[in-house]
Amino acid sequence: MASRGIKPAPATSAPLEPGALVSAASVPAQLGPEHVEEPVAYDGILLASFGGPESQDDVIPFLRNVTRGRGIPDERLEEVAVHYRSHGGVSPINEQNRELKRALEEELERRGIDLPVFWGNRNWEPYMNDAVREAGEAGCRTLIAIATSAYSSFSSCRQYREDFADALEDTGLQGVMTIDKVRQFFDHPGFVRPFIDGVRDALLELRAEDPTLDLENEVEVLFTTHSVPTADAVRSGPDDRDYGDDGAYFAQHLAVSSVVVELALAELGAGPESASAPASVNWQLVFQSRSGPPSQPWLEPDINDVIEGLPALGRKAVVVVPVGFVSDHMEVLWDLDNEAKESTAEAGLAFRRTATPGVHRDYVAGLVDLVLERRDGVPATQRPALTSLGPWFDVCRPGCCANARLGFKPAVAGLEP
Numbered sequence: 001m002a003s004r005g006i007k008p009a010p011a012t013s014a015p016l017e018p019g020a021l022v023s024a025a026s027v028p029a030q031l032g033p034e035h036v037e038e039p040v041a042y043d044g045i046l047l048a049s050f051g052g053p054e055s056q057d058d059v060i061p062f063l064r065n066v067t068r069g070r071g072i073p074d075e076r077l078e079e080v081a082v083h084y085r086s087h088g089g090v091s092p093i094n095e096q097n098r099e100l101k102r103a104l105e106e107e108l109e110r111r112g113i114d115l116p117v118f119w120g121n122r123n124w125e126p127y128m129n130d131a132v133r134e135a136g137e138a139g140c141r142t143l144i145a146i147a148t149s150a151y152s153s154f155s156s157c158r159q160y161r162e163d164f165a166d167a168l169e170d171t172g173l174q175g176v177m178t179i180d181k182v183r184q185f186f187d188h189p190g191f192v193r194p195f196i197d198g199v200r201d202a203l204l205e206l207r208a209e210d211p212t213l214d215l216e217n218e219v220e221v222l223f224t225t226h227s228v229p230t231a232d233a234v235r236s237g238p239d240d241r242d243y244g245d246d247g248a249y250f251a252q253h254l255a256v257s258s259v260v261v262e263l264a265l266a267e268l269g270a271g272p273e274s275a276s277a278p279a280s281v282n283w284q285l286v287f288q289s290r291s292g293p294p295s296q297p298w299l300e301p302d303i304n305d306v307i308e309g310l311p312a313l314g315r316k317a318v319v320v321v322p323v324g325f326v327s328d329h330m331e332v333l334w335d336l337d338n339e340a341k342e343s344t345a346e347a348g349l350a351f352r353r354t355a356t357p358g359v360h361r362d363y364v365a366g367l368v369d370l371v372l373e374r375r376d377g378v379p380a381t382q383r384p385a386l387t388s389l390g391p392w393f394d395v396c397r398p399g400c401c402a403n404a405r406l407g408f409k410p411a412v413a414g415l416e417p
């Protein structure tokens, strides 16, 4: 596989070859017919998200909702409450989801597709139960869900499937309504495009700011995502497949990061400043927003620890790419624009944080494409995917996205273990 211009940092040992561009002509052997479900005549879209507080009074009740039964230490809750309090008690995530819902509705209308969108959250109003009840009252019986989370893990996949099962039970719609879920879209071109643009433009901007900056040797591109307990990370893929020692969650992020570097460099090389385009750039995958007790291992290294060590490697600038996040929610604003930026200033480095997908038109169009490929049962070979790990499964395979501590609750849209 071609990996021209890629120089992965030693800290990230790749258990697989990331970054392969998948075309219909080179579908990986692992892609069997089990990846794709039959066509379904959906009658509504369920936009599923995390939810966040909208006032100071909401902060603690919201955090109690998030951490119910999770053993998150009280000090951590106090610490996280401060992040929200400093923003007036308002998480940006709800407004971002209102915008995303509007953007989806506009894109559907533009294409002449008549599917209503219902929005529900796991941890705050509007709750999942309300959205599912509303869909039922509107006469919908077959929903396709889009969760605002691109990768495979308990928090970003299975927990939503459990939320849907709970909501069907709570609303009395079990057996009356079906909820399917679009595939994990970590390597869908619509999701990846904003990160490619971000890396390409950040390198150009750093160079414009300091023409003496050596992009090949003096810049570190840090792809960052939410840390999760390593016990969950290793169980993030299906039981019968091997995604390497750190599991599918890690492998997916590594593969996407690799392809972002590859395509950003290729675009620089083809652009107006191609003569001075770097042939390679230093990059690595890092983690943020760890919680849980210190005794419990979570994915590492932490972004701030990595930044601290960069001056000793001769780096003068950092490009932070929030590759694990779909929008600029609190964990991006606080942990990156605040904390990581401060670590960078302390280390005396220039700092750029690239954009999240948000309501980027390619991302929104991609989400609609994901709904349509399910509705129409598009074959795996015709589904866009930028890494050799995808296109991901329509229906979660046995064991997928397990929570090592909580075990399995009933869930929809998957084959049970």
Ligand SMILES: CC1=C(CCC(=O)O)c2cc3nc(cc4[nH]c(cc5[nH]c(cc1n2)c(C)c5CCC(=O)O)c(CCC(=O)O)c4C)C(CCC(=O)O)=C3C
Binding pocket: 050, 051, 052, 053, 063, 066, 067, 070, 072, 076, 077, 080, 091, 092, 093, 148, 149, 150, 153, 155, 156, 226, 227, 228, 229, 289, 290, 291, 292, 324, 325, 326, 328, 329, 330, 331
């Ligand atoms: C993988 C992952 C994503 C997906 C990435 C994505 O798709 O975005 C995600 C998203 C989010 N996480 C969020 C907030 C929180 N997550 C917490 C806790 C935790 N997250 C975890 C993982 C993830 N979380 C885990 C393993 C925990 C430990 C407890 C548990 O197993 O649940 C806590 C409790 C306090 C703390 O421990 O920090 C809070 C407040 C918000 C809202 C931000 C806003 O309000 O703008 C969003 C979108």
Ligand SMILES: [Fe+2]
Binding pocket: 155, 226
């Ligand atoms: Fe979280």
